Structures are given as C-alpha cells and as structure tokens.
Amino acid sequence: MDKIQNVEFDTENMKNSKEILVPDSSQDLKLNMFNTSMNLLSHILIGSVVGISVLYTFRAGNMDATRIHIILCVLGYQLLMAEAILSLSPHNSWSSSLKLVYKRRIHWVLQILGSGLAIAGSFIKILDKEIHWNSLHGQFALVALVFTSVSMINGLSSLYAYELRRILPGTLSKITHICFGTVAFVAASTCLCYGFDKNSFRSWATPELAYMSIAFTAAFTFIIVINPLVLFVDKSLAVLKR
Template sequence: MTDVKNTSTLASSWLQIQSILNSVNHIFIFLVAAFFFVLAKKFDFQDTAMHMFMTGIGFHVLMAQALMSHYKVNPITRWISHKNKSRYHGLMQLAGGSMVLLGSLGKFTSKEVHFETWHGIFGVAAAFGCAASVVGGLANFFQPKFVLKKLPPSELKFRHNLFGLLTFTLGMTAIYLGYYSKFFTRYVDNQFIPAMMLTTVLVYFLTIIGPVTALLTKLKYRRQKQQQK
C-alpha cells in the first residue's frame, strides 16, 4: 500500500515538474520569436534576415507548438478535446512547415553558395524532412484507404511521431549551427550568441519531453503487437 502511495506521489510530482518546465519553455519560445522578429525587422525582412526569420519561427516556434499539441501539461491545448488537439497540431505543422520551406526556397534561389557549411547541410536535410513530415501528417490525419491498406493506423501514428521528432532535431540543429554563421557573428553581439545557443538547446529538450514519451508508449505497443503475430 505504501509503495503504491509513493509511486502515486512521485508521478504527481513529476507531472507538476513537467508543467513548470513546459511553462518555462513557452517563455523561451516567446523570447526567441521576439528576438527573431526584431532582428529581421532591422534588415526590413530582406535576404538572410528573412531566411532566418521564416525558418526560425517555423521550427523554433510553430513546429515546437505542433509537437507539444498532445502534451497533457501544455497550457495552450490541455483544455481542448483530442480531436481539436489533432487539428491544432495539423495547423501548426502546416504553418511551420510552409514557413520553413518558403524560407529555405528563398535561400536556395539566391546567388550564394550552399552546402559548404554544416548549417547549410542540416538546413537542407531539415527542409526535406519538413516537407515529408507535412505529407505524413496529412496522411496520418485523413488516413486515406490506400495508405491504410499498407499501414495500420497505429503504425502510421508511430512513424509520424518518429519522423516528426527527427525533422525537429534536424531543424533545431540547423538553427543552432546558424548562430556560427557570418550573419549572426557580424550583426549580433557575440556575447549574446551563447545565450541564444543555450535557449535553443533548452527549447529543444523541453519540447521533446511529451513527444518522446508518446513515442516510447507507441513503441511498446508496437512490440507487443509484433510478439502476438
């Protein structure tokens, strides 16, 4: 009886900690969004500034919100139904993915040389992953019959969860590496850049708590289904 009570107390405490961490994460996300906006506005949302703003808001803000949409301690979505959480997730993913793809396309069409830096390489991978995640998200939401013939709903959700996390990891890595770029080191106070790096790292890890927990649950269910075959 005591063990059950202790377990319940620990679970409740961990839930409270997650709630606090998620609130802190939203503050960090807001601060980063404000910084990206102010910096891009300084250059009239032109060229690299526009690229930074579009991809930064796309991943650091909107895709992060998409990943946290089903997180039970998320103050933005915790009070709405599961169906509306899915709609919110889809809306954030579509908006964030569109911003990332448009921001990346603007950079690709410029005359600058690409793929010569780790930032560029991860950025390209993140852009392709983002496009694939949007398509996968649409398939997961609408679940057309021709897709369900090949993949059951549980497997579809598992793959969407997994590839969404991988894409977010690529995107946030590209943003982190972007702080070493000529644009940031030239126009942002070099003493402030480490603070931005730390904020990006914290947002990444605080954002994936819910999705990773969900992924592990789906993985456990997936293994159980495979063992029953």
C-alpha cells in the same frame, strides 16, 4: 482468537496501504508540477529565441532574401512547429483542457502553417544563393527541409489512419510521422544554432548573447522532443509485442 488476529492483520494492512498511497499521490503531484514547469520554461525559451531572431531580422538595413529567410524559418520551425508538437502534450498549458480530437486539429493546422513558412523561407534562400549546402548550417537546413516535406505528406496518412487502415496500418503511419517530425524539428534547431554562431549575428548580438541563444534553443528543443520520443518508443514496443 483467530478473528481478533484477522482484525489486527486487516487493520495493519489498511494502515500500510495508506502509507503506500500517500507517497504515490505526492510523487504524482511533484511529477505534474515538474512537467508543467518544464512546459512553461519551454514557452519562455521559445519566446526569447524567436524574439531575438525577429529583432535581428528587423535591424537597420534593407529587408533582403537572407532576412526574409530567417524570419520565415524561425516563425515556421521554432514557433509554429514547436507549438504544434507541444499541443499534443498532456502538460501543455493552453491545450491540456481540450479533447484529443481538437488537439489533433490544432496540431495539423499549426503543422501546415509552420511547414509552409519554413519551406518557403528555405526556397527563398536557395534561389538567392549560387552554392548550396556547403556549411553545417546549410546541411542541417537541407535535412530539416526534406524531413519537413516528408512529415507533411506522412501527416495525411496519420490524420486519416482509420480510412487508410486497409492500405497502411494506423500505428505504423503514426510512428513514422513522429519520427519524421522529430528529426525535422531537431535538425531545424541545430541549423538555427549554427546560424547564431555566424559572425554576422555574433557581431550584432555580442558573443555572450549568441551563446545564450544557442543554449536556449538547445534547451527548449530537448524539452519539446521528450514527449514525442516517449510516444515513439511506446508505440514501437507495442508493435513489436504483437
């Protein structure tokens, strides 16, 4: 009798375990589909914003310092640096199949190229102006410039974390690199939003397109920084628990 009850109990447990596993796998599938969709959306929004900015730069007129500043900073921050951050995401379309070592190399190359263009574009405008950082656009640009420069230097310690482990803990260098890079990217996107709100752009693109460009920039910035923020919190908690 006891054996029969045990068999019935085990069969019931197996039935319940299957009922539990199916929703979990279904939930994982839905989450992966959502993350993949968000990644695709971020690429579309990045392309739209960069495309609009490039069209504005090459509108009728001379290629002055302001236009060079725009195209270098947009390509540097919103294209190359955005793709550098996305390259490390497990849900990124073009890098998800690569090994982590190759993802990090691609991240480093894109980060150097993007930072180089952005820093060059910033200094071109600084040399062109007599009064600096007297607007929110300029102030956020300064924040982005400073944190981008620090992030590049900090990126070396993060890249060679193993070799520098006796001097600087690897986890700490990675945490600070994530923090500096995220702040730089968010500040650059905020700066671009204020650029879209300028009268020169609004008169060329119409106010509706300007608001749409601001919304697109805010949307893909939010999507892109989610993964770095999750990593930042996880690594910070791991350090605190030690």
